[in-house]
Each structure stands twice: as structure tokens, then as C-alpha cells.
Amino acid sequence: MSRVRGIEVGLAAAVAIAVIGFVTGVTTTGHEVSAYVSVRPVPRPEVAARGYADMRTRSYGPNAEAQAQWFGALATGPAISEPVVQSEADRAAALARRAERRAYDGAPPTIPHDIDQLAVPSCLACHAEGKVIAGMVAPRMSHARHDSCVQCHVVAADPRRVAQTPPAPETVFVGLESVRGGERAWPGAPPTIPHSTRMRERCDACHGTLGALGMRSTHPWRQSCVQCHAPSAALDQRTTTSRSP
Amino acid sequence: MDRREFLRTSALAAASAAAYRMAHGQPAPGPRTTPAPNGDVRWDKAPCRFCGTGCHVQVGVRNDKVVAIAADEKAEVNKGLLCVKGYHVGLALYGKDRLTRPLLRRNGKLEPISWEEALDIVAKRAFDNPAGFAIYGSGQWTIPEGYAANKLIKAGLATNQIDPNARLCMSSAVTGFLSTYGVDEPAGCYDDLDKADVVIMWGNNPAEMHPVLFSRIVDRRSRGEKVTLIDLTTRRTRTSGFCQHTLFFKPNSDLAIANGIAHLLVERGTFDKAFVDAYCNFRQRTEPPTLDGQAMTFEAYRRALADYTPEKVEAISGVAAADIRMLADLFGKRDLRITSLWCMGMNQHTRGTAINDLVHGIHLLSGHFGRPGDAPTSLTGQPSACGTVREVGTLAHGLPGGLVVTKPEHRKEAEAVWNLPAGRINAKPGYHTVELWKRFSTPKDKGGDIDTIWVMVTNPARSLPNINQLFEPSRSLPGKFLIVSDVYPTATAMAADLVLPSAMWVEKNGMFGNSERRTQQWFRMVRPPGEARDDTWQLLAVARRLFDRGVPGLKDKDGQFLFRIRDAAGAEVPVWDWKRYYDVNVDEQLFEEYRKFSRFKHKDLAPYSEYVKARGLRWPVVEQPDGTWRETRFRFARHDDPYAKKADIQFYHSVTKDDRALIWFHPYEPPPESPDRDYPLWLCTGRVIEHWHTGTMTMRIPQLQRAMPESYLEMNREDAKALGIADGEVVIVESRRGKIELPVWIDGRAQPARGSVFVPFFDERLAINRVTLEAHDPLSKQPDYKKCAVRVRKKERQPR
Amino acid sequence: MTVSGLVITFMDTPEAASFALARLHEDARLLLGEPVANRLPIVAETADATSGETLVRELESIAGIARVDVISIDFAEDLDGPA
Incomplete structure (x- = not known):
């Protein structure tokens, strides 16, 4: 799990350089940079310097902060029977957070924490069933198991510990937004599923007890979601948009 | 009434x-x-724009803009899964700096001009000196684009001066297939990955480069199947972690490993004698080397291999003798299904043809061929390197359908399909990529007889090897004129004399051909920005101008325009006029003409309308008695290939004309440049999962650029310590040809062996190809980007 | 002779639709009406009801056509009979 990243002795100095680079803006190394125009830089977690004396006791590595509090803070989230109180504002906030981590509704979310870039991904340790660790929710993955997680999910910030990150590129892409809710045949009817269920077949990943407020099911104890909530044939590619077999 | x-x-x-x-x-x-x-939101199918895997995506379009991408559930290649590039492929259209107007360099500055002026300039260059006019194309051309370009050069100008960037990525795979089977492209397909018990990756990192195929293998394990993965590599990569065996070898020594396996199979008698007796001949190289070589007996083959004992192979390669025996044990087990995968590791190799031959040879020798799961399969880097380059023949010596200009009977076939007067097609091949650019970067009076290159869909200013010598001199030589059709201001476009803004991907109709012989089709879904226009249209518009100027080559033997596009009533449509271009489906008509070539070498293609319905079809696609079209998964195998009729396995394009494939012997030889006292480290270059080639598209996609924002030098921790280099420090990497500065990343994405460094080539700003070597394979002419000697030193002043 | 009224629904992309439309134009058995959005009313004349069904299946298999709805069928089998 934990692996010493790059820096050992010169850690503090190197961090200082990185921070200076981050604050002062980036001087690029080469030429022909006109193509890339700066938008807001992506903040990355600061690396805390580690003294020799701390070596035995302080953890380090991709999820060091969370690890440090691992056992004390391990929790499962709200009880399944706990009443859910949520508002439209909660939903708007939840959707906004979702949008930050995706290029469009349906895109694989980026990873908001550091990862080991080389090893076989150990994502399932937390994301197989979902956990609350150190106040952060590691959501249950919404799809069946695939082992090469980093095939689709990439980190949201420069993966290098010590680096000056060039500015992000400018894009005019506007992604498909998440819909706010399904349709109801009459007030009180169960809403239809307003999004594709492809790679989102485990409803509780977002709508379960660890789901964001605003998107949480009021009845998480019910397991057979599609009994009442109809998926869309069109969104699930079950209608013929072309005449392919 | x-x-x-x-x-x-x-x-x-x-x-x-x-x-x-x-x-x-x-x-x-x-x-x-x-x-x-x-x-x-309207959804329609398209193959992904990026690699040679050929996944299908569903493209979501709203208000003339792509707004979402979904993995196509109906696609056999990817079965509803994509990689991170695929999920973000739609964003490739929307970088803020798309090229939207033709630009001409005047007084050193690129200034907007009209399309009319721009096309007149292109046509005039070709008209004034056709012999010095070349097209440098791409494995990212669509099939109709490549076909139009090829016809323009081979029939229209009759100069054969056309070559693609695919020369740099898969031409050794081509020569390997030709010299072994007499015909290009893999016999197996991706279905093999579902059946293989053992998958051997020869210098290949599919976890990053062909992620969907890699998942197809490793996800079988999650379902409880047993698959043994073996990683033959020079650096620990994301693939290594998934493999039961990671065998590190010294650069270039893959030939010794292959010979070591063959040696044990022969000496132990564990090779498949029945298979070899029935379907194989033995072959050795000649001097100078040719694709045909010369016959050798089994006994001579055995003697030639005698040197390659496990111990000797260990000494050459660094792979333990026990592991060589383990590999030979696996190949010796006939009941196992073994698939070999390779990509640039074996192809970008000065012995590229030889190592391709040897890996095919092990499979043939051991009979691991033709059954589902038993296949030597080369993976392709680009989405249509197979479709547009290998099948359409957009190479300096190629004609469509696997024909070549050097064979009189092939020229005759092509002249018949194109309705040309006899003798129109030139028998002399044009220049291969390295030679072409060398001549473009050489003054005219010193033999630099190429003065105009029209670059389409590629970025040679970053992707050629040794760009300091092959590309940059041309930019200050008088009389050299560079035309670039592209979608972004790439390094090549910014260095050009004339820039033509192109439509890309779903902004135009298109067809691709992937690594497993699968031909794919899509329709235009959104309009290109500004004045950006289809590459096929650009080619046809130039062709028409040459026709109007009276260039005889632009007429067929009846005096008609070479690119005659008709409407349903049979009347010619002036598609060279952009306003009329989409009056008819030009792609369909070019494809239907091209399709006639596909019969000569049993690469049969179905009518265009079949591809509209399908998520691609694998050739040969053969019409059935009931009028349906059937694709072929396993070539040369009677259980599936309709052209293999005489025996269970029939190599019906055999070099030796006896339905047998060739098992070659090639000795191990040291590489042309190895580390020495002055340049003590190996340099290997390659890709990362986030980025596509020189990053001109993916570096404009925020999610991908943020995940991998800049190039780096990957170094072994011990080497770094010895040089006093810390993680993140900026260093200078330098070869005999050039140098660049870039930051070091230690224990990052991968770990190179001691004594070697790795630099990805996606970053246009940090152009590692200033450092690489243009030495190339003698047959395929493919340069070796995977090994040259460099030194790394700290930059004087820290930090940058 | 059977006369059927059909409605063709084209696929969503204009290119796919125009591809299919070109195919329909070539078919002598069809009389094309005025298109409404991505729907096209047509009249098909076939020898009998069975070949009418075959025709509908044929139309459905044309690339670019999403669906074919049968609106009306006249079973005037004897129209061309020995009167």
C-alpha cells in the first residue's frame, strides 16, 4: 500500500519549490505554448514534511491522510432506517459536485485523491462496498467489477509529487448535464430512471445511505429498485437508433 | 379516377x-x-477516434454539438466498455484553438486566405513540379481519404510520392506478415483473447495502450477463469502487475529469447511435427535481406538454433534460463491456447521484420495457430493504420488491396479498376518516410528533390525520429513548401507555409479499419467549425484543379475526371464545390470503387450499406447464397475462413506457392547504437494511457491533460541516486543528435530497469524526438524509437 | 395487387436519413409522400399481401431507417386479375 514517493532527504526543499511554483504561476519549460491558455489551476493536496522521528508512526503514500485516521474513523454511514431529510438545494449541490468530477453525465468520474500510478489498483478495498473514512465518503462503485480501474478513471490533478504543473487547456466543450429527476406519471408515482443504467446498475452507489443528500433514496431498505422505477430503453441503447444487429 | x-x-x-x-x-x-x-440528444454510432483497438462509441449530439459519449453495447470489440480516452473522445473537437480558416505564411507570419486561393496554391505546386510533390498521410486518415490521396498520387501524378506516419508504427508488422504468410494482417482476432490460456506480451503494455483489450483478458479472471499473463519487458509497467511472470530483458535481445524458445522446442522434440510437416517451410535471410529470403532445411534450421541454449540466451538477454525453459514448456503443450501480443516494442526495432518473423515462427513451429486462442497477433497503434494504410496501400510502394507498384500484373489490375491507359502507374516506388523527409530537409542541389509535402492528419514535427535533422532544416531552406491539413495549430501546422483547416471525426463521414481486420463506418453528425472542411474534399478539389489545368493524369482513358462522383440518376456531381459536396455520399462512392480491389488478395469487403448496419465487419466478408454477408474471424483456418478449402490450415497466399507459411531463422545481433562511456543509458520512448500520440487532441481535453499534464523522464531510483538527481528535478537528456530538458519522475507511472530511461512523446513542448535515432529496419524502413544511447545530467541551475 | 400505406421513420442523423431516402427513391414499387420531420408517408404496391409483408421487412433492413409502420392495407387481390 504505502510506498515512498520520490523524495526522501530533500523533501522539504522540494515541497517549497513546488509551492512557490504553484503560487507564482507556472513558467513553462519549452516553447510554442500559445496553444494552451490558462484556466483555473487544479488545487492539489499539500504534502506535509515528514521528520525522521515520525517515520515509524506517520503513514505516507496515496491515502496517507485518510489512513492516519483509518481505524478511529471507520464508519458505515447513516443507518438504513434513518429518515432522510433532504431539499432541492441539497440536490442542486450534489449535482454540482458530480459535474465537477465529470466531463458530462455518464463520463467516468475523475479520482479526487492521489493514487499509486503503477501498482495494480487496490481501489476495491474501499470502493467495492463503499466506506466512510476520516469524514470522506468512498462511494461504492456503481458498476460491476472491472480490475483495471485506472483504464477509465484518472486522477484529477498532476500525479507527480514534485512538479510544476502546466496550465489546463481551454475547451469550449459543454457536456450533457445530469437531469434533476425522473418523470412521474402522476404526483406520487415512482419516478422513472432519468439516466442510462449502463455502468450505473448499482443504484445504491449514489442513492444509498452513503449517497449525497439530495440524491438519496428515502427507502434504502428496498432492494429491487427497477420493480418500481422504470429504466429508459432509449438511454440504455435498447431501442434501434440504427439498424445494427 | x-x-x-x-x-x-x-x-x-x-x-x-x-x-x-x-x-x-x-x-x-x-x-x-x-x-x-x-x-x-440524438445518438449514433462511430468508432473511437484514437487507437487501433477500434472500440465503438455512441455519440450524443445536441444542437449541432457533441455533448456526451457512451460505450456502444452492441460493439463486439468493446462490449459496452471504453477507456478514459474513449469516454472523452467527444471533447477532442472542442479545444478553443481549432483551426477555422486557411492560413498562408507571408513575411514569416501565417495570415488568413480564402479556400480558393489556398487550393490554387496547392494545385500550382503539384502542377509546377509533380515529381517534387509528395503527400505525407496517416493511419488516422479515413479509408476514403487515404484512397483519394493514393489515387491522386499513384494514378493522377503517377509519381508514387506518398507515405504515411504508419511507416513509423507498423510497417515491420506488415513485412513480418508478408514474409511469413505472403499476405498482410493478422490471421486471428480479438476473439482469441476470450479463449487463450496464456497471453504473452512481447514488449507491450496493453494496460495503457490497448486498455479495453487488456480488460477483456483480466476481467476473465474476475469471472473465475484462469489466464496466465507473461510480460516480456524492459520496464515495469501497469501491465506487469497483472502478470504472473514479468521477465525483464535487455533491449534488442528479444530475438535471442525467441530463438531460445525455438531451440528448446526443436531439441526436446516438443514442436508440432505434424503441423510443421503439413503447413510450413523453413527460411533464412539473404544478403542483402529480402522478404522472400532463401530456403533452408529443417536440419539447417536446427543447427542454426543450436547456439541458443537457455544459458546462452540468459547471457544475452538477462532473462533467466529457467524462464526461457518455462516459455518453451508452455509452447510445447499443444493443449494450451497461446496468444502473443505485440505492438511498438517489436515493430519500432531495427530488426523489426526479423523479430516479427521469429514470433510467428514459434507459433507455427509449436502449432499454436488457427484454433481460437492460438494466435500471433500484432496490435496496431492507429485507428486506421490497417484500414487506410495497409489495406488501401497508401505507402510509397503500395496500391489498394495489397497490390504493389513493382509488380506489372498488379499495376495492370489497378489500371483496369481505375480505367487508366496501360502503363500509367509508375513502377518505381516513392520514398519511404525517413527518406522523404531527409530529401525535404536537403537543399535541392544536394539531392533534396522533394520540394513540397502535403501533410494530412499527422504531426511529423513531433513524431518523426531525429527531427533536428529530418524536419527542421526544411523550414529554412529556400523553395521548400510545407502544406498541413489539420484541426489544431500543431507544431507542424505552426511551421507550415500553408495551413488547411480540416473537419475531424464525426464532423465528416468516415470509415476506419482496426487491428483485427474490422472495417467500420460512421456518418457526419455535427458541422465542422468555421471554414474547416473534409480532407477528402480538399483532395478532390485539388484534383479537380489539376484536371482543369489539363494535367493528363487526372483523366481516365475515356477522358473523364479521375474522381467522378455521380448522383442517383448517373449525372456527375461537382463535389469539388464545397456547397455540393454533401449532395451525395462521396465516402460511399469512393468505397464502392475501392472495394473492387479487395478481391485480389482475398480481403473481400462488403458493400457500404452493410457497414452502415454493423459495428464493423472483419474481412474477408463474403456474400452467402442467401445474399447476407459473412465476416471471417480466423483466417487460413478451414473451420472459419471460406477461402481455406484444401486443408485444416491453408496459407493460400503462401510465398512459396504451396499453401505453406515460412518459419524463419534470424540470428540475434546487437543494436546499431548501444550505451557507451559517453552516452551510458538506454532511451526508450512511448505512450501513456491518457494521451494519444503527440497529444494534439488529448492535451486539449482537460480531464486527460490534468491527469498527465506534462512529459517527464522516467528513471530507475538507483541510477538517479548515482547521478545525484532527485525526483522532480529538471535534467538534460542528450544523445548524439540532440537534447531536451525535462523533469524527472521516479517510481511514477513505471519503473525502467537500471541503465535505462523512458520518455513519453505526447508533449509537443518537450519533444523527445530531438534525441531519438532514425536508424531503421532494412525491409520495413521503420525507425527504432525504443533504443538509443543517451546521457542524463542535472541542469546547471535549479530549479527551473 | 395490394396497395399499402406506410410510414417510414428515419434514423436521427441527417446523413443516415438521406442515405435511406436515396434507397427509397430508387425503388419503383414505392410512391413517396411529403416528409414530416423524420417521418415519410409512402404507398407501396405489391402483387399480394405476402409480398407486401416482405417489402416491409426489406424496408426495415435499409440502413438509416429506424422503423416502418403499416397504416393501411387494401386487399384488392383481384385488381389485376382476369377481369
Whole structure:
């Protein structure tokens, strides 16, 4: 799990350089940079310097902060029977957070924490069933198991510990937004599923007890979601948009 | 009104009323009644724009813009899964700095001009000196684009001066297939990955480069299947972690490993004698080397291998003798299904043809061939390197359908399909990529006889090897004129004399051909920005100008325009006029003409309309008695290939004309440049999962650029310590040809062996190809980007 | 002779639709009406009801056509008979 990243002795100095680079803006190394125009830089977690004396006791590595509090803070989230109180504002906030981590509704979310870039991904340790660790929710993955997680999910910030990150590129892409809710045949009817269920077949990943407020099911104890909530044939590619077999 | 007329009128009235109800009021019955949220988004299929895997995506379009991408559930290649590039492929269209107007360099500055002026300039360059006019194309050209370019050069100008960037990525795979089977492209397909018990990756990192295929293998394990993965590599990569065996070898020593396996199979008698006796001949190289070589007996083959004992192979390669024996044990087990995968590791190799031959040879020798799961399979880097380059023959010596200009009977076939006067096609091949650019970067009076290159869909200013010598001199030589058709201001476009803004991917109709012989089709879904226009149109518009100027080559033997596009009534449509270009489906008509070539070498393609319906079809696609079209998964195998009729395995394009494939012997030899006292480290270059080639598209996609924002030098921790280099420090990497500065990343994405470094080439700003070597394979002419000697030193002043 | 009123629904992309439309134009058995959005009313004349069904299946298999709805069928089998 934990692996010493790059820096050992010169850690503090190197961090200082990185921070200076981050604050002062980036001087690029080469030429022909006109193509890339700066938008807001992506903040990355600061690396805390580690003294020799701390070596035995302080953890380090991709999820060091969370690890440090691992056992004390391990929790499962709200009880399944706990009443859910949520508002439209909660939903708007939840959707906004979702949008930050995706290029469009349906895109694989980026990873908001550091990862080991080389090893076989150990994502399932937390994301197989979902956990609350150190106040952060590691959501249950919404799809069946695939082992090469980093095939689709990439980190949201420069993966290098010590680096000056060039500015992000400018894009005019506007992604498909998440819909706010399904349709109801009459007030009180169960809403239809307003999004594709492809790679989102485990409803509780977002709508379960660890789901964001605003998107949480009021009845998480019910397991057979599609009994009442109809998926869309069109969104699930079950209608013929072309005449392919 | 007679009764029939009455019936017709009332039927039409009823149908029209129903159509109106369906369109405006009540929706059509059936599944479509489900109200679709985001129902204003229209979805259609397209193959992914990036690698040679050939995944299909569903493209979501709203208000003439791509807004979402979904993995195509109906696609056999990817079965509803994509990689991170695929999920973000739609964003490739929307970098803020798309090229939207033609630009001409005047007084050193690129200034907007009209399309009319721009095309006149291109046509004039070709008209004034056709012999010095070349097209440098791409494995990212669509099939109709490549076909139009090839016809323009081979039939129109009759100079053969056309070569693609695919020369740099898969031409050794081509020569390997040709020298072994007499015909290009893999016999197996991706279905092998579902059946293989053992998958051997020869210098290949599919976890990053062909992620969807890699998942297809490793996800079998999650389902409880047993698959043994073996990683033959020079650096620890993301693939290594998934493998039961990671065998590190010294650069270039893969030939010794292959010979070591063959040696044990022969000495232990564990090779498949029945298979070899029935389907194989033995071959050795000649001097100078040729694709045909010369015959050798089994005994001579055995003697040649005698040197390659496990211990000797260990000494050459660094792979333990026990592991060589383990590999030979696996190949010696006939009941196992073994698939070999390779990509640039074996192809970008000065012995590229030889190592391709040897890996095919091990499979043939051991009989691991032709059954599902038993296959030597080369993976392709680009989305249509197979479709557009290998099949359409956009190489300096190629003609469509696997034909070549050097064979009189092939020229005759092509002249017949193109309706050309006899003798129109030039028998002399044009220049291969390295030679072409060398001549473009050499003054005319010193033999630099190429003065115009029209670059399409590629970025040679970053992707050629040794760009300091092959590309940059041309930019200050008088009389050299560089034309670039592209979508972004790439390094090449910014260095050009004339820039033509192109439509990309779903902004145009297109067809690709992937690594497993699968031909794919898509329709235009959104309009290109500004004045950006299709590459095929650009080619046809230039061709028409040359026709109007009276260039005889632009006429067929009946005096008609070489690119005659007709409407349903048979009348010629002036598609060279952009306003009329989409009056008809030009792709369809070019493809239907090209399709006639596909019969010569049993690479049969189906009619265009079949590809519209399918998520690609693997050739040969053969018409059945009931009028349906059947694709072929396992070539040369009677159980699946309709052309293999005589025996269980029939190599019906055999070099030796006896339905047998060739098992070659090639000795191990040291590489042309190895580390020495002055340049003590190996340099290897390659890709990372986030980025596509020189990053001109993916570096404009925020999610991908943020995940991998800049190039780096990957170094072994011990080497770094010895040089006093810390992680993140900026260093200078330098070869005999050039140097660049870039930051070091230690224990990052991968770990190179001691004594070697790795630099990805996606970053246009940090151009590692200033450092690489242009030495190339003698047959395939493919340069070796995977090994040259460099030194790394700290930059004087820290930090940058 | 059977006369059927049909409604063709094209696929969503204009290129796919125009591809299919070109195919329909070439078919002598069809009389094309005025298109409404992506729907096209047509009249098909076939020898009998069975070949009418075959025709509908044929139309459905044309690339670019999403669906074919049968609106009306006249079973005037004897129209061209020995009168």
C-alpha cells in the first residue's frame, strides 16, 4: 500500500519549490505554448514534511491522510432506517459536485485523491462496498467489477509529487448535464430512471445511505429498485437508433 | 379516377395523416413511447477516434454539438466498455484553438486566405513540379481519404510520392506478415483473447495502450477463469502487475529469447511435427535481406538454433534460463491456447521484420495457430493504420488491396479498376518516410528533390525520429513548401507555409479499419467549425484543379475526371464545390470503387450499406447464397475462413506457392547504437494511457491533460541516486543528435530497469524526438524509437 | 395487387436519413409522400399481401431507417386479375 514517493532527504526543499511554483504561476519549460491558455489551476493536496522521528508512526503514500485516521474513523454511514431529510438545494449541490468530477453525465468520474500510478489498483478495498473514512465518503462503485480501474478513471490533478504543473487547456466543450429527476406519471408515482443504467446498475452507489443528500433514496431498505422505477430503453441503447444487429 | 388511383390516394392520405400524428402529436408506438429525459440528444454510432483497438462509441449530439459519449453495447470489440480516452473522445473537437480558416505564411507570419486561393496554391505546386510533390498521410486518415490521396498520387501524378506516419508504427508488422504468410494482417482476432490460456506480451503494455483489450483478458479472471499473463519487458509497467511472470530483458535481445524458445522446442522434440510437416517451410535471410529470403532445411534450421541454449540466451538477454525453459514448456503443450501480443516494442526495432518473423515462427513451429486462442497477433497503434494504410496501400510502394507498384500484373489490375491507359502507374516506388523527409530537409542541389509535402492528419514535427535533422532544416531552406491539413495549430501546422483547416471525426463521414481486420463506418453528425472542411474534399478539389489545368493524369482513358462522383440518376456531381459536396455520399462512392480491389488478395469487403448496419465487419466478408454477408474471424483456418478449402490450415497466399507459411531463422545481433562511456543509458520512448500520440487532441481535453499534464523522464531510483538527481528535478537528456530538458519522475507511472530511461512523446513542448535515432529496419524502413544511447545530467541551475 | 400505406421513420442523423431516402427513391414499387420531420408517408404496391409483408421487412433492413409502420392495407387481390 504505502510506498515512498520520490523524495526522501530533500523533501522539504522540494515541497517549497513546488509551492512557490504553484503560487507564482507556472513558467513553462519549452516553447510554442500559445496553444494552451490558462484556466483555473487544479488545487492539489499539500504534502506535509515528514521528520525522521515520525517515520515509524506517520503513514505516507496515496491515502496517507485518510489512513492516519483509518481505524478511529471507520464508519458505515447513516443507518438504513434513518429518515432522510433532504431539499432541492441539497440536490442542486450534489449535482454540482458530480459535474465537477465529470466531463458530462455518464463520463467516468475523475479520482479526487492521489493514487499509486503503477501498482495494480487496490481501489476495491474501499470502493467495492463503499466506506466512510476520516469524514470522506468512498462511494461504492456503481458498476460491476472491472480490475483495471485506472483504464477509465484518472486522477484529477498532476500525479507527480514534485512538479510544476502546466496550465489546463481551454475547451469550449459543454457536456450533457445530469437531469434533476425522473418523470412521474402522476404526483406520487415512482419516478422513472432519468439516466442510462449502463455502468450505473448499482443504484445504491449514489442513492444509498452513503449517497449525497439530495440524491438519496428515502427507502434504502428496498432492494429491487427497477420493480418500481422504470429504466429508459432509449438511454440504455435498447431501442434501434440504427439498424445494427 | 380508376380504382387503383383511388386506393393509392387514400393510402397516401392515411399514411400522411399518420406521419403527421407521429411527428407532431402522439409519438410513434413501440419502445419509443418511453419519454426519454434528455430526449433532445440524438445518438449514433462511430468508432473511437484514437487507437487501433477500434472500440465503438455512441455519440450524443445536441444542437449541432457533441455533448456526451457512451460505450456502444452492441460493439463486439468493446462490449459496452471504453477507456478514459474513449469516454472523452467527444471533447477532442472542442479545444478553443481549432483551426477555422486557411492560413498562408507571408513575411514569416501565417495570415488568413480564402479556400480558393489556398487550393490554387496547392494545385500550382503539384502542377509546377509533380515529381517534387509528395503527400505525407496517416493511419488516422479515413479509408476514403487515404484512397483519394493514393489515387491522386499513384494514378493522377503517377509519381508514387506518398507515405504515411504508419511507416513509423507498423510497417515491420506488415513485412513480418508478408514474409511469413505472403499476405498482410493478422490471421486471428480479438476473439482469441476470450479463449487463450496464456497471453504473452512481447514488449507491450496493453494496460495503457490497448486498455479495453487488456480488460477483456483480466476481467476473465474476475469471472473465475484462469489466464496466465507473461510480460516480456524492459520496464515495469501497469501491465506487469497483472502478470504472473514479468521477465525483464535487455533491449534488442528479444530475438535471442525467441530463438531460445525455438531451440528448446526443436531439441526436446516438443514442436508440432505434424503441423510443421503439413503447413510450413523453413527460411533464412539473404544478403542483402529480402522478404522472400532463401530456403533452408529443417536440419539447417536446427543447427542454426543450436547456439541458443537457455544459458546462452540468459547471457544475452538477462532473462533467466529457467524462464526461457518455462516459455518453451508452455509452447510445447499443444493443449494450451497461446496468444502473443505485440505492438511498438517489436515493430519500432531495427530488426523489426526479423523479430516479427521469429514470433510467428514459434507459433507455427509449436502449432499454436488457427484454433481460437492460438494466435500471433500484432496490435496496431492507429485507428486506421490497417484500414487506410495497409489495406488501401497508401505507402510509397503500395496500391489498394495489397497490390504493389513493382509488380506489372498488379499495376495492370489497378489500371483496369481505375480505367487508366496501360502503363500509367509508375513502377518505381516513392520514398519511404525517413527518406522523404531527409530529401525535404536537403537543399535541392544536394539531392533534396522533394520540394513540397502535403501533410494530412499527422504531426511529423513531433513524431518523426531525429527531427533536428529530418524536419527542421526544411523550414529554412529556400523553395521548400510545407502544406498541413489539420484541426489544431500543431507544431507542424505552426511551421507550415500553408495551413488547411480540416473537419475531424464525426464532423465528416468516415470509415476506419482496426487491428483485427474490422472495417467500420460512421456518418457526419455535427458541422465542422468555421471554414474547416473534409480532407477528402480538399483532395478532390485539388484534383479537380489539376484536371482543369489539363494535367493528363487526372483523366481516365475515356477522358473523364479521375474522381467522378455521380448522383442517383448517373449525372456527375461537382463535389469539388464545397456547397455540393454533401449532395451525395462521396465516402460511399469512393468505397464502392475501392472495394473492387479487395478481391485480389482475398480481403473481400462488403458493400457500404452493410457497414452502415454493423459495428464493423472483419474481412474477408463474403456474400452467402442467401445474399447476407459473412465476416471471417480466423483466417487460413478451414473451420472459419471460406477461402481455406484444401486443408485444416491453408496459407493460400503462401510465398512459396504451396499453401505453406515460412518459419524463419534470424540470428540475434546487437543494436546499431548501444550505451557507451559517453552516452551510458538506454532511451526508450512511448505512450501513456491518457494521451494519444503527440497529444494534439488529448492535451486539449482537460480531464486527460490534468491527469498527465506534462512529459517527464522516467528513471530507475538507483541510477538517479548515482547521478545525484532527485525526483522532480529538471535534467538534460542528450544523445548524439540532440537534447531536451525535462523533469524527472521516479517510481511514477513505471519503473525502467537500471541503465535505462523512458520518455513519453505526447508533449509537443518537450519533444523527445530531438534525441531519438532514425536508424531503421532494412525491409520495413521503420525507425527504432525504443533504443538509443543517451546521457542524463542535472541542469546547471535549479530549479527551473 | 395490394396497395399499402406506410410510414417510414428515419434514423436521427441527417446523413443516415438521406442515405435511406436515396434507397427509397430508387425503388419503383414505392410512391413517396411529403416528409414530416423524420417521418415519410409512402404507398407501396405489391402483387399480394405476402409480398407486401416482405417489402416491409426489406424496408426495415435499409440502413438509416429506424422503423416502418403499416397504416393501411387494401386487399384488392383481384385488381389485376382476369377481369
